[in-house]
Amino acid sequence: MHPADTAPSVVPNRPGAPDGTDAPPLLELRGVTRSYRTGGWFSPRQVREVLRGVDLTVREGGCTGVVGPSGAGKSTLCRIALGLEQPDGGMVRFMGRTWGRDVRHGLGKDRRHVQVVFQNSVNAVNPRLTVERIIGEPLENFTPLNRRQRRARAGELLEQVHLSPALLDRLPHRLSGGQLQRVCIARALAPRPRLILLDEALSSLDMLVQARVLDLLAELRRATGTAYLFVTHDVRLVPLFCDEAAVLTQGRVAPVDMHARRQARAPQASYQPDAHHAAPHQAAPHQAAYDALRAAILPAMPASAPR
Numbered sequence: 001m002h003p004a005d006t007a008p009s010v011v012p013n014r015p016g017a018p019d020g021t022d023a024p025p026l027l028e029l030r031g032v033t034r035s036y037r038t039g040g041w042f043s044p045r046q047v048r049e050v051l052r053g054v055d056l057t058v059r060e061g062g063c064t065g066v067v068g069p070s071g072a073g074k075s076t077l078c079r080i081a082l083g084l085e086q087p088d089g090g091m092v093r094f095m096g097r098t099w100g101r102d103v104r105h106g107l108g109k110d111r112r113h114v115q116v117v118f119q120n121s122v123n124a125v126n127p128r129l130t131v132e133r134i135i136g137e138p139l140e141n142f143t144p145l146n147r148r149q150r151r152a153r154a155g156e157l158l159e160q161v162h163l164s165p166a167l168l169d170r171l172p173h174r175l176s177g178g179q180l181q182r183v184c185i186a187r188a189l190a191p192r193p194r195l196i197l198l199d200e201a202l203s204s205l206d207m208l209v210q211a212r213v214l215d216l217l218a219e220l221r222r223a224t225g226t227a228y229l230f231v232t233h234d235v236r237l238v239p240l241f242c243d244e245a246a247v248l249t250q251g252r253v254a255p256v257d258m259h260a261r262r263q264a265r266a267p268q269a270s271y272q273p274d275a276h277h278a279a280p281h282q283a284a285p286h287q288a289a290y291d292a293l294r295a296a297i298l299p300a301m302p303a304s305a306p307r
Contacts, residue, residue, distance in 0.1 A: 023059040025093075026227050027081060027114075027195055030055055032090035034076050050076045052251040053090070057244070058195060063221065063228040065242035067235055072248045074231045078199045081229060082114060095194065112142040115188035119200035121180040125172050131158070132168040135187045142191040157186040161216060178209040182216070189220065197229045202237065214241055 032054040039045035050073040058064045068074050079085040080092060091098055095110055115138070118124040125134050135154040139145055145153060155165035161182040172180055181201065188196050198217070202210045218241065220226065230242055238245045238256075245256040 023061055025057050026060045026062075026095065027058040027229065028056070028091075028093040029077075029081070030091045030093075032056075032077075032080060032087045032092065034073075034080065034085070034087050050251055051080075051087070054248075054251070054253045056246060056253060058227050058229050059243070060194075061221070061225045061227055062244065063230055063242045065230040065232065065238040065245035066248050066253075067232055067238050067245065068248035069233055073251050074233075074248055075199065077248065078116070078197050078229075078231055081197060082116060083111070112138070112191040113194040114197070115191065115193040115195075116197040116199060117181070117184050117188050117201040119203050121177065121184050121204070122172065124184055125180070127172050130169050130171060131175075131183055134172070134183060135190055138187060138190040153190070154186075157189055158183075160189065160220070161186045177205060178213065181205060181209075181213060185213075185216070185220075189224070189226070192224070193226060195227045195229065197231065199231050200233070203232065203234065210237070217241070 032051055033049070034051040035047050035049045037045060038048050054073075054077065056064065056066070056077070066074060066077065076085070080087050083092075095113060097110060132151055132154050135157055136150040139150045139153055143150075151168065154168060158165050158167060163179060163182055163186070167175070167179070167183075172183075175183065181204075184201075202213055205213060214237070217228065221228065228242075230238070232238065246253045247256060
């Protein structure tokens with residue numbers, strides 16, 4: 001058993017790596033652009049810009065949230081971060097290796113260090129494979145373990161995500177939605193990655209299961225030091241789970257001051273300066289984008305009927 005698998009939840013992030021926003025960058029996107037051609041025989045051809053000069057950083061052992069509405073370019077951002085697509089412009093750097101339009105490197109041998117958990121856990125697994133084989137796929141691809149060792153490791157991973165090893169021989173249709181999503185998380189943890197992309201990984205779960213999976217992900221992050229890129233459209237989850245965050249709208253990224261948001265949510269002190277005495281630099285321009293996104297996603301409270 002690997003030491004990281006048995007470490008208690010109070011163990012800090014990777015040994016020697018600073019915590020939170022002081023950690024060194026693990027994944028960096030700088031000036032990333034991506035566009036697609038639309039149209040065909042019966043419609044004019046057009047170029048649709050999906051990403052426009054995106055800058056984003058995920059730090060060692062940290063969690064960066066990307067929040068945005070549907071169609072904002074979140075899935076395209078994930079595919080580029082996974083190395084499944086090449087950006088039209090800009091640069092992607094992971095673990096010190098750089099690739100982009102002019103550097104056709106991709107993840108290559110670093111593929112095992114980046115894993116992903118998708119939104120729809122049912123479509124993310126082969127329905128004909130047992131839980132053992134689902135979790136064992138990355139072990140077969142990236143490790144020299146034999147079949148007996150892979151089964152033992154799969155059982156350890158199930159225990160790590162708070163599931164019983166007795167589920168190893170079950171098929172996906174015999175699991176609940178929360179259980180199957182935990183199996184997908186166990187599969188992502190199997191090759192011991194440095195980074196896991198959570199692409200709307202909680203959107204298909206009810207609120208109670210969401211809370212349990214969030215607690216599980218936070219516990220795994222403390223125990224293993226794995227970093228997360230948390231992509232979601234649910235504004236409420238970002239302040240609860242992420243160290244850093246950014247709003248993605250119309251292909252552009254605006255950072256969110258998470259420290260300021262946590263201070264705003266904290267109980268107010270006895271002294272509160274007047275608004276006209278506040279320093280002008282305290283008003284962050286990107287906060288308007290965050291608030292506009294929140295208003296667009298969350299339904300407005302109904303107005304009281306006039307009497």
